[in-house]
Amino acid sequence: MLVLARKKDESILIGDNIEIIITDITEDKVKIGIEAPRHMKIFRKELLEQIQDENIKSAGAKVDISALRKTKI
Amino acid sequence: MQIKTKYFGEIQIDEKQIIDFPEGIPGFQDDKQYIMIRDEDTDFTFFQSLKTEDLCFITLPPVLIAGDYGFDISKETVEKLELEEAEDVLVYSILNIPEDYKKMTANLKAPIVVNIKNNKGIQELLDDDKFDLKHPVFKGEE
Numbered sequence: 449m450l451v452l453a454r455k456k457d458e459s460i461l462i463g464d465n466i467e468i469i470i471t472d473i474t475e476d477k478v479k480i481g482i483e484a485p486r487h488m489k490i491f492r493k494e495l496l497e498q499i500q501d502e503n504i505k506s507a508g509a510k511v512d513i514s515a516l517r518k519t520k521i
Numbered sequence: 522m523q524i525k526t527k528y529f530g531e532i533q534i535d536e537k538q539i540i541d542f543p544e545g546i547p548g549f550q551d552d553k554q555y556i557m558i559r560d561e562d563t564d565f566t567f568f569q570s571l572k573t574e575d576l577c578f579i580t581l582p583p584v585l586i587a588g589d590y591g592f593d594i595s596k597e598t599v600e601k602l603e604l605e606e607a608e609d610v611l612v613y614s615i616l617n618i619p620e621d622y623k624k625m626t627a628n629l630k631a632p633i634v635v636n637i638k639n640n641k642g643i644q645e646l647l648d649d650d651k652f653d654l655k656h657p658v659f660k661g662e663e
Contacts, residue, residue: 470632487596491648499631499646500548502654506617506628507549507576517563521585521623521658 526569527577529558539571540635540642543601547631547644552576555642557635566613568633578633580613586627586658592647594634601643602636609638617655626655 452460459469465485472479482490525531540555547597551572558567564585570576594604604610610633614627630652635642 450580487600489595489597489646491585494578495630495646495648496547499628499644502617502631503546503578503615503630503644506578506615509579509618511528511579511618515577515622516565516579516618517560519563519625521564521581 524556524569524571525574526558526567527575528567529569532558538640540568540640542642542644544643545576546633547646549573549576563614568613579616579618580633581616581627581658582615583612583627583629583632586614586656587629590629592632592645592649592652595645598634598643598645602634602641603639604636605638609636611635611637614656615644616658623659625658626653627658628654629656630654 454460454470456470456473459467461467465483466488467483469481470478471481471485484490522534522536523531524534527542529592530590534556534578538556540557542553542555545551545553549570552570554571556571558569559565560567564583566580569581569624594610598604612632614629614632617628619625628650629647631646631654633642634645
C-alpha cells in the first residue's frame with residue numbers, strides 16, 4: 449500500500465480524473481473531498497461490509513414458506 | 522432446464538429467464554446467475570441462485586414496505602445494466618426473516634435492481650442514512 453502524508457487543503461491525484469482533497473483535519477477525523485467522474489461509485493467501506501453481513505444473514509434464514517404465504521403485508 | 526431450489530424443490534426453468542448478476546451479490550460474489558420465482562398469491566419474489574441450491578433471497582417490492590421509497594439509480598449502475606428506459610427497471614428489497622415473522626426487516630439501503638429488457642441485475646448500494654438496512658416490514662412492531 450502506498451502511504452502519503454498530506455496536510456489540510458493538499459490533495460492527491462489518482463489517474464487522470466480522480467482527485468482526493470483533504471478538506472479538514474480534527475483530532476480524530478479527516479474530511480475528504482473527492483472529485484471523480486460520476487460513473488465511479490464511491491462509498492464508505494463499512495457500507496459494503498454491512499451489506500455483506502445483512503445479505504449473509506438474510507440468505508441464512510430457513511423460512512417456512514407455507515407460514516410466510518399466510519403473512520399479510 | 523431443471524434446477525434445484527431451496528424452497529420449491531426441483532423446478533423447470535426457461536434459460537431466457539435467467540438473471541445475470543455480473544458482480545454477484547456482496548457476500549456471494551461467486552453466484553452470478555439467479556432465477557426470479559414469483560410466489561403466486563403473495564407479493565414475495567424469490568431470487569434463487571442457479572449454482573447453489575441453498576442460496577435464495579426472499580424479496581418484496583420496496584413500495585409495499587415504504588410507500589414513499591425512491592432513489593436515483595447511479596450512473597454506474599445505468600451503464601452496467603445498460604438501462605435505457607425507466608420502465609425496464611424492477612426494484613426489490615431483500616428481506617431478513619427471523620423465526621418470528623413479525624420481526625421481518627427489509628434492506629432498503631441495498632436494493633436489487635433488475636433490467637428486465639436484458640435480464641441483468643445488480644445490488645445497488647445507497648450510501649445515505651435515510652435508507653434503513655433493517656427497516657421493519659410490519660409497522661409499529663419492533
